[in-house]
Amino acid sequence: MDPLTLLRGVLDTAEDAARALVGRERIRLAVTGLSRAGKTVFLTSLIANLLAAGKGARTLPALSDAAGGRIRRVFVVPAGTETVPRFDPDAHLGALAADPPRWPERTEDFSTLSIAFDVERRTSLGGLLPDRQVTLDLIDYPGEWLLDLPMLRQGYAAWSAETTARLRHGVRADAAADFLAFVDGLPADAPAEDALAKRGYTLYRDALRVCRDTHGLRFLQPGRFLNPGPRGEAPLLWFFPLPEGAKGGLADLCARRYAAYLEDQRATFLDPYFSRFHRQVVLVDVLGALHAGEAAFTDTADALSAVASIISGANWLERLLGAAPTRVAFAATKADHVPARARDALAALVEHISFGARGRAEQSGAAVSCHAVAAIRCTEDAVARLEGQAVAAVRGVLLQDGRGATIYPGEVPMKPPEPAFWEAGLFSMPEFRPPRLDPAGASGMPHLGLDELLAWLVGDLL
Amino acid sequence: MTTAQGPGPAPRIILDEATTPAPRLDFGWEKAVAAVAPPGGRGWSTPALLGAGAAVLVLGLSLLEAGNFVAAQFDRAAWLGWLTLAVAAGGFGLVFTAIWREARGYLALRSVDRARAAHARGDVATLRAELEAWQARLPPSRARAEGLADMPADAVCALVEAKALVPIAQDAAALGRAAAVQAFAVTAVSPSPGLDALVFVWRGIRLVRQVAALHGFRPGIAGTVSLLRRVALDAAMVAATDVAVDAMVRGVLSSRIVEHVAGEAAAGAVAARRMILLARATDEACRVLPRR
Ligand SMILES: Nc1nc2c(ncn2[C@@H]2O[C@H](COP(=O)(O)OP(=O)(O)O)[C@@H](O)[C@H]2O)c(=O)[nH]1
Numbered sequence: 001m002d003p004l005t006l007l008r009g010v011l012d013t014a015e016d017a018a019r020a021l022v023g024r025e026r027i028r029l030a031v032t033g034l035s036r037a038g039k040t041v042f043l044t045s046l047i048a049n050l051l052a053a054g055k056g057a058r059t060l061p062a063l064s065d066a067a068g069g070r071i072r073r074v075f076v077v078p079a080g081t082e083t084v085p086r087f088d089p090d091a092h093l094g095a096l097a098a099d100p101p102r103w104p105e106r107t108e109d110f111s112t113l114s115i116a117f118d119v120e121r122r123t124s125l126g127g128l129l130p131d132r133q134v135t136l137d138l139i140d141y142p143g144e145w146l147l148d149l150p151m152l153r154q155g156y157a158a159w160s161a162e163t164t165a166r167l168r169h170g171v172r173a174d175a176a177a178d179f180l181a182f183v184d185g186l187p188a189d190a191p192a193e194d195a196l197a198k199r200g201y202t203l204y205r206d207a208l209r210v211c212r213d214t215h216g217l218r219f220l221q222p223g224r225f226l227n228p229g230p231r232g233e234a235p236l237l238w239f240f241p242l243p244e245g246a247k248g249g250l251a252d253l254c255a256r257r258y259a260a261y262l263e264d265q266r267a268t269f270l271d272p273y274f275s276r277f278h279r280q281v282v283l284v285d286v287l288g289a290l291h292a293g294e295a296a297f298t299d300t301a302d303a304l305s306a307v308a309s310i311i312s313g314a315n316w317l318e319r320l321l322g323a324a325p326t327r328v329a330f331a332a333t334k335a336d337h338v339p340a341r342a343r344d345a346l347a348a349l350v351e352h353i354s355f356g357a358r359g360r361a362e363q364s365g366a367a368v369s370c371h372a373v374a375a376i377r378c379t380e381d382a383v384a385r386l387e388g389q390a391v392a393a394v395r396g397v398l399l400q401d402g403r404g405a406t407i408y409p410g411e412v413p414m415k416p417p418e419p420a421f422w423e424a425g426l427f428s429m430p431e432f433r434p435p436r437l438d439p440a441g442a443s444g445m446p447h448l449g450l451d452e453l454l455a456w457l458v459g460d461l462l
Numbered sequence: 463m464t465t466a467q468g469p470g471p472a473p474r475i476i477l478d479e480a481t482t483p484a485p486r487l488d489f490g491w492e493k494a495v496a497a498v499a500p501p502g503g504r505g506w507s508t509p510a511l512l513g514a515g516a517a518v519l520v521l522g523l524s525l526l527e528a529g530n531f532v533a534a535q536f537d538r539a540a541w542l543g544w545l546t547l548a549v550a551a552g553g554f555g556l557v558f559t560a561i562w563r564e565a566r567g568y569l570a571l572r573s574v575d576r577a578r579a580a581h582a583r584g585d586v587a588t589l590r591a592e593l594e595a596w597q598a599r600l601p602p603s604r605a606r607a608e609g610l611a612d613m614p615a616d617a618v619c620a621l622v623e624a625k626a627l628v629p630i631a632q633d634a635a636a637l638g639r640a641a642a643v644q645a646f647a648v649t650a651v652s653p654s655p656g657l658d659a660l661v662f663v664w665r666g667i668r669l670v671r672q673v674a675a676l677h678g679f680r681p682g683i684a685g686t687v688s689l690l691r692r693v694a695l696d697a698a699m700v701a702a703t704d705v706a707v708d709a710m711v712r713g714v715l716s717s718r719i720v721e722h723v724a725g726e727a728a729a730g731a732v733a734a735r736r737m738i739l740l741a742r743a744t745d746e747a748c749r750v751l752p753r754r
């Protein structure tokens with residue numbers, strides 16, 4: 001840890017202590033999740049339901065009970081002079097409630113929002129003291145960028161070797177055939193030619209896109225190749241992994257751009273937003289990974305574990321400074337895609353897929369728990385008849401044409417499936433229309449298990 | 463739960479027969495989570511029941527008595543009967559007018575609770591109606607927020623706050639300062655501490671009623687008692703949160719009077735502080751919207 005980071009850690013810790021003393025705590029909640037895990041929807045539902053709960057609605061009963069009914073008011077902290085865009089829950093809610101409804105667009109940039117709770121004090125003496133105010137800091141960002149975190153601890157050579165090795169395996173090899181042919185065709189001492197760099201970049205980026213969109217893979221680096229963000233593509237991005245032994249001008253150029261890329265990501269994204277958290281929730285679309293096949297399933301697990309090693313893994317000093325989250329919740333999202341009786345299995349499965357990630361969090365002394373949640377419940381339980389036998393299924397309204405449909409999501413295994421399981425073939429869960437919602441959000445939105453998750457995650461701080 | 467024999471049925475989508483769009487699901491969520499209404503009418507306390515019973519007895523029996531007496535007078539002579547009736551009607555008329563005024567003053571205070579409850583529930587329609595009604599009762603010289611009808615709730619609250627509540631709070635503070643100076647002066651000139659206390663109580667009650675009047679309330683006796691109860695609840699909070707009070711006391715005490723009677727400063731400062739606090743607490747208790 002360099003001295004500057006240490007100094008900042010000490011200052012932050014002092015600030016936390018001072019805030020706790022005057023009853024103005026600030027909780028930084030990390031909502032981590034790979035792309036399409038459901039972060040944006042989760043934040044939208046979280047905010048809508050918290051605001052409604054602050055007005056007395058029983059949208060989050062478990063959280064209200066965990067806080068002993070002492071939550072007096074919940075409000076969005078008014079904007080200051082932030083340079084970062086503001087997360088807009090009203091716009092997202094409006095789009096979900098509209099007819100026809102729209103899910104949030106793919107997240108392209110950061111946005112932040114703070115929610116404050118006025119909480120009555122616990123002690124009876126409290127009547128004389130003003131209420132405590134607890135602020136919850138939330139951020140939304142493209143999930144792809146999260147995979148840049150593990151790169152921070154790797155040099156270009158190591159990253160290249162690891163990435164090309166991975167690329168030559170399984171479904172990746174097909175998707176990246178063009179790219180692999182290109183790099184294999186390059187002489188080991190290729191010159192620093194921008195035309196080559198750009199060509200390699202384009203082929204590599206296209207391979208990543210196919211891996212993500214067709215094969216449901218998630219361990220795809222660097223993040224800005226897939227989601228360039230508001231600044232678009234810059235020459236900074238024109239690099240790609242080269243096979244071992246490459247050491248010409250091109251390799252140097254790629255290595256320099258790799259370092260510059262990481263420096264840029266660190267300065268604009270990782271250091272300001274990902275260096276200090278009090279609580280963390282890791283959202284995982286387990287069912288999506290399960291339906292996308294064995295490769296996607298193990299890839300998601302690897303990606304989670306790599307990210308967790310940076311965010312939740314902390315050394316003793318960071319722990320001492322309170323820079324590491326003390327509670328980490330792993331949540332399977334979109335739990336409404338399976339019938340009620342399969343939700344426990346979903347929570348059990350998230351425990352397995354996040355095995356590596358949980359290990360990291362536990363090692364650094366955090367309490368860990370697993371949940372299954374649906375930020376917005378879009379289905380109801382139903383029974384389907386398949387091959388003469390009745391099976392538990394869900395019923396919802398499809399997003400595209402608004403037709404009703406009953407979906408049998410298949411068996412949800414409670415542990416990593418055996419090889420025979422994958423023979424059932426791939427499946428792609430359709431998108432559903434959200435249920436009827438009040439666009440003003442006066443009563444939040446229907447969810448499954450969000451309150452228990454929050455109660456465990458922040459209930460003790462209220 | 464996968465079995466070793468092989469996978470179960472594969473996942474699949476079974477489309478409904480109907481090709482027309484299905485209605486969106488409705489879980490009845492709004493009703494399921496609706497805020498539980500606060501326990502209504504807490505019932506009457508024993509003293510209140512006693513008081514009401516006594517009032518009914520006194521009023522009812524004296525009405526009957528008067529009726530009997532009027533009837534008896536009519537038996538004696540018609541003119542005597544008419545005269546007695548006029549006297550009785552006039553007397554009871556005044557009594558009932560007083561009761562009516564008391565009740566109105568008392569009930570007007572309830573509108574504060576209704577408006578705040580509507581605000582807390584996020585019930586925009588009721589809130590707007592309550593705010594309109596409240597503004598209509600304000601003294602004519604007060605500025606009012608116009609055109610609330612087609613504004614979102616946040617904007618309605620912000621506008622009413624800025625247009626009406628903030629100036630009222632400033633006037634309330636001015637009243638508090640005036641009362642503080644007077645209270646301070648009284649300690650300087652009064653011959654006995656007992657008399658001081660009496661003057662303070664009287665001045666305090668007058669101050670509470672003055673501030674209530676700023677908010678458009680004209681509480682009678684019952685209204686004033688209920689108002690004082692509310693003020694007592696809010697006072698602790700105001701005292702705890704408000705450092706501004708101290709600054710204001712210092713501001714008041716540096717005035718000319720203080721320089722002349724510096725010897726009495728200790729008792730006077732306490733009294734002055736209380737007046738300023740009382741004005742703020744009353745303002746707090748009478749606000750139709752919770753302070754932001
Ligand atoms: N049925 C259902 N679908 C969800 C839920 N949350 C997310 N989704 C789906 O997952 C997609 C991706 O969610 P989003 O929040 O944009 O993911 P992000 O990339 O992590 O921000 C959405 O477009 C929805 O179709 C949920 O709670 N229930």
Ligand SMILES: [Mg+2]
Nearest residue numbers: 039040106107
């Ligand atoms: Mg998103």
